[in-house]
Structures are given as C-alpha cells and as structure tokens.
Amino acid sequence: MRFVSRLHVCAIATILMIFYFIWVHQSDYFENKVQLMWRRNHHRVVVFGNDWSDTQNYRVSSSEISRQKTDRGEVWVETLCRELKCDHLENFARSVSSDTEARQVGSLVDSSLYELAKGAKSNGIQTRDDLKTQVRQFLIYDQGRRHIPERFRKAENEWTVFTVYFGLWELMEYSSLEKQYAMVAIENSIQKLFQNLDVLAAEVDFPLKVIIPRMIDVTILPWFQSTRHAAPEQFAEAQHLMVFLWSYWNTVLLHAATQWAKGQVVVPDPNTLIVEQIRVGQLHSKQISDASGTGKQAPLFEYIEQPCLASKQDDLQTAAFEKCEDPSQHLFWDDIHFSGTVHRLIGDQAASLVRGNQTANIEAMQGAVNAQESKVPEGAKFELKFPPGY
Structure with a gap:
C-alpha cells in the first residue's frame, strides 16, 4: 500500500x-x-491626409473607404517611409470614391467647418473622413500597441513620424466663397489642424514628430487650367483669388507651425520642386536656357500640362478616359493628382529635411524646454539614426 x-x-x-x-x-x-x-514595427510612419497621401492600404475599416487602385505609382509617403528605413506605414488618409455618382468632397481638416463655411451649398455633398476622425481611428488602433508590456516594446531608436497633408479640397471649395470668408475658413482650418495635433501629443506616449507639407499651387492643376478657355475674364479673376488663398494657407500654416511647441514639425515646400520641373520643361521646349544652364538638359517630364489619364468625349457624348503609355513621363496623373514620379520627388524632399533635422519650430520648442525642462521626456530630440555609411 x-x-x-x-x-x-x-x-x-x-x-x-x-x-x-x-x-x-x-x-x-x-x-x-x-x-x-x-x-519589426518600431520604426513607423503614420499617415493622415487626403487623396495626395492615401496609399490605398488601410489600418482600420471604414464605410467610406475607396479601393480604386491605380497604376499611377506610389504616393509621397511611401517614398518617405523607404528613405527613412521605416518598418511600417500606417495609413489613415482617405481618397474620394469612384464608386458613387454623388457629389463628393475629399478629406478635409474639419468637415463641420466646411459645412459652416459653405452653408446650404454643402447639403447633399458627401465628405470623406476628416483629420479629427483619422486621429481618433489611429488612437483606437494604437491602443493595442500600448497594451503590450514595455519590456516587450523596448527597442533601440524607436520612433514614429506622423505626416499631415491637407489643403487641396479646402482651397478647391473655399475659392467659391467671398475672399474674407475664405480667409476665415482657412484660419479656422489651420487652427483645427493643430488642435488635433494637441490631442495627439496628449494621448501618445512618445515625442511627437510631424511632417506638414505646404500646399501646392492648385492653379497649375489641369482641373483649374481646363477652365481657361471657357471664360478668359472669369479665369483671370479666379486665378488671382486662388493664388492668394494658396499663399494665405501656407502663410498661416507656417506661422502656426513655428509657434507650436508640443512636438517637432518639418514643413516641406513641394511647390518649389514642381514649379522648377515646369520651368525646365518650358525652357527646354523653347530651346533656351538661363544663366545656371537650366533648360539645356532633357526635362524629367515630357508632358507638363497634359495628364496621363485625360478625359475625352466618345461618340455618345458620355464621359470617358484615355490613359497614356508611360505615366512616368507625365507631371500629372489626372486632373487633380500628380504622377508617381512627382510623389517620389516630394517624398525625397521630406526625407532629406527629416534627416537634416530641419524643424520649423526650433525656437518654440527651445522655449518650452527652458520653461518646463523637468517635464520634457527623454528622447524628444528629432533625430533619426541610420546604418553606417547611409
């Protein structure tokens, strides 16, 4: 027993x-x-924005998601991610949908501001997820990361870079308002943009690093240029107002960025890149060059006005599109989108500014450090490390 x-x-x-x-x-x-x-995911780029930033790969589901894949090439944030050697690209930007015939407006900084500014004219118009919605979607999505014990998340040189690119649809829509009302709408939009960044800074557990590109002059878009011959006098007036609003948007944005002290901000200027390519093409076509030699070499784009995806009228007078053979030779993909080659230039410029730590709000950040030095978390310096020889 x-x-x-x-x-x-x-x-x-x-x-x-x-x-x-x-x-x-x-x-x-x-x-x-x-x-x-x-x-594998401690180096990431998080994307907020409209059609110009939407990679068409989404981190969260949405009833408004547009899955209109095109062969125009990558958007600028994909080049940015590759240049910064990021492990993951988390996209929350949204494009207009091609699956509906309803009147649409793309992603805005704040949809309620749009409805307030446009009044009754906004009735029945569909809008995409605005910045507030995109930020909320990211914070809900990111809760999963924050629930992982810190000992598991410990990684060398962990960083997150946010991109925030809006303004396209604001300028297209607010240009129909009287000048003073359009200016107020722009001011309110920029204010809301940085209020959303305030929310982001308060919620995340790491230093905020943000890339906010300045807007590109929308009067160069085929969408705007196509109205030139319809009413020349009205076109000149509309162009004058649009250029003013574009300049005003960038002025208000840059001023707000330099004053913001809750994270580091890089403000690229993609318009300079695009205008230079247009200038090169124009000089080369006329077989002339300037004092620096610009115009002598073959331009990057063979077509600087004609988009790759051009609208036409068929025999039944219904809308149709004709696609080019080589999208890389076109500055524009369609009426409002740039080609993948342009996006690569924009992404390269943004990555170069990040690598060079060229922030727009150094003085504001330094003032915040001096005022609350004991409250500033370690690692707040905007500096990405790269492998030897890079």
Missing part, C-alpha cells in the same frame, strides 16, 4: 513537471514572438 502511494506521488510529480515545462516553453515562445513582432 505504501508502495502504491509513493508511485502515485511520483506520477503526479512527473505530470506536474511536464505541465510546468510546457507552460515555461509557451511563455518563452510568446515573449519571443511579441518581441520579434514589435522589433
């Missing part, structure tokens, strides 16, 4: 040891798995 009892005890002990080793093995496996998954 005593032998049987000892045998039972040995058997139970053996079973317990087996369960213990299985549990330890699974725990080690889980920990290694979590650490591996996080290490």
Whole structure:
C-alpha cells in the first residue's frame, strides 16, 4: 500500500513537471514572438491626409473607404517611409470614391467647418473622413500597441513620424466663397489642424514628430487650367483669388507651425520642386536656357500640362478616359493628382529635411524646454539614426 502511494506521488510529480515545462516553453515562445513582432514595427510612419497621401492600404475599416487602385505609382509617403528605413506605414488618409455618382468632397481638416463655411451649398455633398476622425481611428488602433508590456516594446531608436497633408479640397471649395470668408475658413482650418495635433501629443506616449507639407499651387492643376478657355475674364479673376488663398494657407500654416511647441514639425515646400520641373520643361521646349544652364538638359517630364489619364468625349457624348503609355513621363496623373514620379520627388524632399533635422519650430520648442525642462521626456530630440555609411 505504501508502495502504491509513493508511485502515485511520483506520477503526479512527473505530470506536474511536464505541465510546468510546457507552460515555461509557451511563455518563452510568446515573449519571443511579441518581441520579434514589435522589433519589426518600431520604426513607423503614420499617415493622415487626403487623396495626395492615401496609399490605398488601410489600418482600420471604414464605410467610406475607396479601393480604386491605380497604376499611377506610389504616393509621397511611401517614398518617405523607404528613405527613412521605416518598418511600417500606417495609413489613415482617405481618397474620394469612384464608386458613387454623388457629389463628393475629399478629406478635409474639419468637415463641420466646411459645412459652416459653405452653408446650404454643402447639403447633399458627401465628405470623406476628416483629420479629427483619422486621429481618433489611429488612437483606437494604437491602443493595442500600448497594451503590450514595455519590456516587450523596448527597442533601440524607436520612433514614429506622423505626416499631415491637407489643403487641396479646402482651397478647391473655399475659392467659391467671398475672399474674407475664405480667409476665415482657412484660419479656422489651420487652427483645427493643430488642435488635433494637441490631442495627439496628449494621448501618445512618445515625442511627437510631424511632417506638414505646404500646399501646392492648385492653379497649375489641369482641373483649374481646363477652365481657361471657357471664360478668359472669369479665369483671370479666379486665378488671382486662388493664388492668394494658396499663399494665405501656407502663410498661416507656417506661422502656426513655428509657434507650436508640443512636438517637432518639418514643413516641406513641394511647390518649389514642381514649379522648377515646369520651368525646365518650358525652357527646354523653347530651346533656351538661363544663366545656371537650366533648360539645356532633357526635362524629367515630357508632358507638363497634359495628364496621363485625360478625359475625352466618345461618340455618345458620355464621359470617358484615355490613359497614356508611360505615366512616368507625365507631371500629372489626372486632373487633380500628380504622377508617381512627382510623389517620389516630394517624398525625397521630406526625407532629406527629416534627416537634416530641419524643424520649423526650433525656437518654440527651445522655449518650452527652458520653461518646463523637468517635464520634457527623454528622447524628444528629432533625430533619426541610420546604418553606417547611409
């Protein structure tokens, strides 16, 4: 009887040891798995914006998602991610949908501001997810990361860069308002933009690093240029107002960026890149060059006015589109979108500014550091490290 009892005890002990080793093995496996998954994603670019930033790959589902894949090439944030050696690109930007015939307006900084500014003219018009909605979607999505124990998330040189690019649809829509009302709408939009960044800064557990490109002159878009011959006098007046509003948007944006002290801000100027390419093409076509030699070499784009995807009228007078053979030779993809080659230039410019730590609000940040030095978290310096020789 005593032998049987000892045998039972040995058997139970053996079973317990087996369960213990299985549990330890699974725990080690889980920990290694979590650490591996996080290490692969600790360098990321988070994207907020409209059609010009939308990669068409989404982190959250939405009833407004447009899945209109095109072969125009990558958008600028994809080049940015590749240049910064990021592990993950998390896209919350939204494009207008091609699956509906309803009147649409693309993603805005704040849809309620649009409705207030346009009044009854906004009735029945569909809008995409605005910045407030996109930020909320990101914060909900990012809760999963914050629930991972910090010992698993510990990674060398962990960083997140946010991109915020709006203004296209604001300028297109607010240009129909009287000048003073359009200016107020722009001021309110920029104010709301930075209020959303305030929310972001308060919620995340890491220093905020944001890229906010200045707007591109929308009067160069085929969408605007197509109205030139319809009413020349009205076109000149509309162009004058649009150029003013574009300049005003950038002025208000840059002023707000230089005053913001809750994170580092880089403000690229993609318009200079595009205007230079247009100038090169024009000089080369006329076989002339300036003092610096611009115009002598073949331009990057063969077509600087004609978009790759051009609208035409068929025999039944219904809308149709004709696609070019080589999108890379066109400055524009369609009436409001740039080609993938242009997006690559914009992404390269933004990445260069980030690598050079060329922030727009150095003085504001330094003032905040001097005023609340003890409250500034370590690692707030906007500096990305790259492999040797990069």
